[in-house]
Amino acid sequence: MTKNILILPGDGIGPEIVAEARKVLARANELYDLQLAFSEDLLGGSAIDAHGVPLADATLEQARRSDAILMGAVGGPKWDNLERAIRPERGLLKLRSELDLFANLRPAILYPQLAAASTLKPEVVAGLDILIVRELTGGIYFGEPRGIRTLENGEREGFNTYRYAEHEIERIGRNAFEMARQRQGRLCSVDKANVLEATILWREVMDRLAPEYPDVTLSHMYVDNAAMQLVRAPKQFDVVVTGNMFGDILSDAAAMLTGSIGMLPSASLDKNRRGLYEPCHGSAPDIAGQGIANPLATILSGSMMLRYSLDMAAAADRIEQAVSAVLDRGLRTGDIFTDGCRRVSTAEMGDAVAAAL
């Protein structure tokens, strides 16, 4: 049965890195007869330029009909002054929300070949392997009411609503407990229950679920402390589960601990594990078009896609092994380059991984 993959290159370095991921997936398709069929469409700034909106209805329909989506990145200064409703990010947020992609999995893994790239001391990060499970379709990102209004005294006020219903907390909680069960069995739920009522309920629901997962040890941590602990002793974490906003902040900090954010993939899944896959990093408009961006996070997002949404674990393993082999041979894009390695372009990196399959 054919699997339809929708590719959304997006903006900035998106098209360059996605081209390499597609190259690798196409090669895997050929070698292992995966029956993948690719189509491409616009998202974000490029969609604004073409259609006036960051996510066209036809693209959303195409996304609904696909078995999985591979994305590059969206956004850039060109579109920064548009009003909120039609900014590039809205396309991505709408896609997440419309497809109910509530579970965002963001691994922060230190690749042994890249240990020197971290700004943290080797003993603090060696072997780091954290999974951040971020709620992606609720919280303050989507809460209503929201906006900017004029108060009676004539000044303006900006406002947003942080909101979580029990079922939203429960489904991301279950997802995180199940992930923890497949890993080291430790789940840390991050909230700000000493200040925010929305997260008091969050903590309560996590505690209620815990007895159903006796093989998982649940702990709670305040978000400010979690930000500190990620810097102080990141290896204390196995799986971290948290809301949309805290997850946005903590997952980026965790990714940066590895020094190789250009290496980290992510998955955003619905309840049936249909999903959107994208690198953890952004669209990096400052280096777009130069052919120097690191395509590995996107290539690894492709392998995550095979594993989680398409049940093609063997092919996913092969891609990950190929990436590892290429790193072993010393090939590096500029962001992960260190002395003694060979500096390669975006396309050379993609070629090397495809060839190593």
Add this chain to the structure above:
Amino acid sequence: MTKNILILPGDGIGPEIVAEARKVLARANELYDLQLAFSEDLLGGSAIDAHGVPLADATLEQARRSDAILMGAVGGPKWDNLERAIRPERGLLKLRSELDLFANLRPAILYPQLAAASTLKPEVVAGLDILIVRELTGGIYFGEPRGIRTLENGEREGFNTYRYAEHEIERIGRNAFEMARQRQGRLCSVDKANVLEATILWREVMDRLAPEYPDVTLSHMYVDNAAMQLVRAPKQFDVVVTGNMFGDILSDAAAMLTGSIGMLPSASLDKNRRGLYEPCHGSAPDIAGQGIANPLATILSGSMMLRYSLDMAAAADRIEQAVSAVLDRGLRTGDIFTDGCRRVSTAEMGDAVAAAL
């Protein structure tokens, strides 16, 4: 003229560390004839135990009449299961709010004597000196409506409101611009303007203020990127200004970069620079009562108090020099201990600083 200092030891290690700060201030009082008069009262869990509320009305009145407040820390597991309205943290939040202490200054400084204590590589953090200016009496911490309610379908929902009016953004903005002007002249405003309307207004107001401070360079950064940049290249920052929630998270991360969070003071000021001073760290209930906590952050909070609220810069300088001298001599509490140093207790550290004055 007598200056009335209200001391609020709080919970956990609070009483131990505050006792040492009081010891040092009392010695400075004697030596330099500062005319400080001290009184003490309860806050947080200890106030709950005594009065059933985390901040008694009489304590609040006393705080209003004082020239400055020196605080330890509040909270602990003993009070974790109380309902939100009477938890220890509410006492602190009420004090901040009632006294209009909207400007929270949190320096993250790497002490050269403690360079080895950071988990980051020396070249990344050597000479680190960031000032985080956090808005402290608005945003999601205080926004209404808030609570936990039952929805029509019978499930519960937790909700909070993130809200900033222009005048609130403007006053913290001016404060930050003025701080930047006295430092390296670089101000980075952190928001999530690509998602949250409340922070779109934030960014707009910062941009509007900028021309009034031509000697300060203003930049903007999304909060997720800021969390990353703090790990990647923290020395790019001079002054960071942000809202209450983001400031809570980023200031803790920044403090931890120095590896010596036990060293970092903070000030919370109203528009007349009256203020509350407290260490950046928490009440550390796990080590309370053992006499091993580091009192230096509280001692340095005392010196910050002399400098900012009491116009006693010379005495503040002396205390900071005394702390530096004690560190030079190799005295260390457990949290900052490294081989070759002398491990001392909380009280020994306080004695040493007082003696070095």
